[in-house]
Amino acid sequence: MEITRRDALKMASSVAIVGGPSAAVAHDAAAKAVPQVADLAFDLGIPTPDTVEKLYDMMDFQRAVQGYLWAVPTVGMEGARRMLVDNAEARSGDLVLVAGYRDVSVMLGSNVTTPYVFAWFDLTEGPIVIDYPEGATAGSLIDWWDRPLIDVGVSGPDGGKGAKFVMVGPAHEAPENSPVGAKLLRSRTNKVLMFCRGLDGDLKKVEAVFSKTKIYALGTTGSGVTALLRFKTEGELTSMAHPKGLAYWQSLTQALDGEQIEDRDRFFAAMLKPLGITYDGSFSPNHRQAEILDNAANLGEAMAKASAFSKRIPGMRYRDDAHWEYLIPQDFANEQDGPDGALLDQRTAFFYEVTGTSAAVLTKTPGTGSAYLTAYSDPDGDAFDGAKSYRVRVPANVPAKTFWSITLYDTETRGLIQNKQQIVDRSSRQNLKVEADGSIEIAMGPQPPEGLEQNWIPTTPGRAWFVYFRLFGPLEPYFDRSWHLPDIEKAN
Template identity: 70%
Template sequence: MPTQDTVQRLYDSMDFQRAVQCYLWAIPIVGMESARQTLIDNAGARSGDLVLVTGYRDVSVMMGSNVTTPYVFAHFDLTDRPLVFEYPKGATAGSLIDWWDRPLTDVGAPAPDKGEGAVFVLVGPGQKVPDDLPAGARVLRSRTQRALLFTRGLDPDPEKVRAVFETAKIYPVGQTPDGGRTRLLRFKAEGRLTSMEHPHGFAYWQRLASALKGESVEDRDRFFAAMLQPLGLEFGKSFEPDARQRKILEKAAVVGEATAKAGAFRKRVPDMRYRDDSHWEYLIPQSYSNEQDVPGGTMFEERTAFFYEITGTSAAVLSKEPGSGSAYLAAYYDKTGAAFDGGKTYRLRVPSGVPAKLFWSVTLYETDTRGLIQNEQQIVDRTSRQDLKKNADGSIDIVMGPKAPEGLEQNWIPTRPGKSWFTYFRLFGPLEPYFERSWSLPDIEPQTS
């Protein structure tokens, strides 16, 4: 028979292993809860309030985002009753997603309403679909008690985007929109802003406990729910771990975060490379399903890597229709295979004729936060919409480094010594050569002088 000491060591080891796996399992829902907390802390947003996020300072708290156009967020609590959402007419694109980051529907231009506006009724799990639905309403049944709006205005002018969303209405079923105007908020102008990045250490588990509050266990998650119980974290109960549990959770958070980072920046998912002749790879696996569950299992590793880097997804980002949606290529290493160093200078030569119907952009992110790179100049990207200096053959050299390159200042993205970074190359309205992989994007090359 095992001794008591052996038993305790084995249980501690088993609970630690389980905690690491639960850390990875929880990344999507912790990301959703972090987004909600960001809206509460930075804008005082309640359920059903809209929040306009625009400009370098505000967008810096988001993961994997860019500053080309403003964003609009809202979190919804469906615990008490369904909500009506009169989504506005106008140039927007985004999605409504549940608390596991699964889209309920796309909204705006790429959605079925084609930017003409729509009326949605958000119904929580176990709730009856109301009889008194607004005319033309579309029922969206969420599998979670909470949901999130993640969308953006397609016009770069924040005031024009504000004008669009000031026409939106959010109210409980059975009431009229005249009962009170839906608030359109902004982040506070002073003080430190809360980030959407996943919390570190023990705070991660506190955020997870908050995320699971009021939620039920889905069939696919029953084993994870069981593994969390010996760690003091249970669905529907307060989170008060003892000293032993807390020690294990703190250690597991360090290993879990390191594992998530490895899974994101050294993906072992098949067919991630865009082409064999460069280090550029797809941000989103080509076989990815927004439902996350596919025949034979759940896309556990794929969703872990994806949602460690970003918050929110939609059908549009998975579109394979040329000229619609957007496409994302990621680079975490230079031509030599080394990680990007903020104290060194690099060059990306973007060839002429990028297969993007609308425009392209290259944006830099800090490795530790997955948010916009921070610099005094507040320059994080370069896009084909800008007046960039071109080479004789029509190609464009984008320079990333701590010092402005003489003669290429308008093509420069500043980096910070001591900070590593990675980048996304976005194609808005990607065309056939991108999908066929006949178009090539060269590696980012380190510069010696």
């Protein structure tokens, strides 16, 4: 059964389950979005000055709320850049290795099974050459609206054999002096993110592969060893999660700075301009604008949570006999457009939870790429409570060519759950207790069940969580849905 539509007030109220103290603020903001014509005064049909002020406030607030949802992908990309700059002092073209519980915890929807390598690029000054290495890696180069330019590594056209790319921004012509054999990538944005995984279990081998990467401005010579920056080891790390309140709009302004307005975005650009959101990098809202933007961000976030955790997108249920859903809508396209218009709801739901996509995650070819199932509540519709215990029995012969994993995320941060054990997942790569029939029972709760300690994922009372079940190299029984993954059930 598909999720039914909920109105704005109900969405704002439901944020109390997952959003904590912001619930009341979001509810108050929602009330402003519902004008009562009976409360408006007119003079012979003409709005009075007081009514004009109210109407413009309502108009700007409603536009800002929709602007929040429109901006979710690019604010997520700016969050990735901010994470790299704040935590590793990364400049354009620097590679950053992100590995281990502490580092990966600040990412959205990621896992600790494989390390990540990031880089961000500014194409304003001209084309950039990437000499991508041969080896066991997988990832993509994506523009600032989270649209892939190309997959790289074993899941890309190079098949893990390495490749050379020349990236060109929207304002530059195709260069005549590209290196021999280089593939030209034209980005529609001046900022680009490289988002990759190292697939080898040995971190030293992953470092050795990526250290062979060469990144340099076209016309110069790339030489020497590429350093892999790491996050600072002291102090609090900056998360890539979407900022709250007014900071959301500051991040959006930074994301749009120096970019060109695409045709698909012109209405949103026009609606946000009266609120001080422009493409020129400046952001200094007056008191009225700041109040509207802050309230709109609170309600926009509540709507994004509803879009992600209670999707009304058709076809999200994996099978009718369990409550697992696809993480990525089945009609999603990386261009974010469909035959009936832009995939606005789909991309809001997807990119509120994660940052970074690729062709590989949309695979329909058995044995390649990766697939993701998710659950946000138990079969009774209740949020997964960190104070309670749950179990799921993973059947034998999971249709995953490479491996499978189950990972828990904090509902508020969309990052890894936090616990003193620093255990957030269980996978087929680990030494788990296996039942006589080949199935594996995974336990989730604040205390380890006797006999299942090695299969246990610790949860924290007072925090809600949701779960991703990943299949790396999904096989045909996943695609034809003949494979059944039982629900996560409350444990006695």
